[in-house]
Amino acid sequence: MTWTTEVDREQCMGSGMCAGLAPDLYRLEGATATPVHHDIAEDERALDAADSCPALAIVVRDGPRTVGPRP
Secondary structure: OEEEEEEOOOOOOOOOHHHHHOOOOEEEEOOEEEEOOOEEEOOHHHHHHHHHOOOOOEEEEEOOEEEEOOO
């Protein structure tokens, strides 16, 4: 299965939590984060990064369904 991950660069505050948790999935570019690849294999670390984002700027989707951040 493939997930899609996005970072809302307007909402991102550049804490680096995502890049610290999953540097092969997210990286900092200047003051904001960005996904290394938008389409990724299912990876629990993507959900952990979405859950840990203090600005709730990361969204992980499985097709049309949002799977992260988790409630």
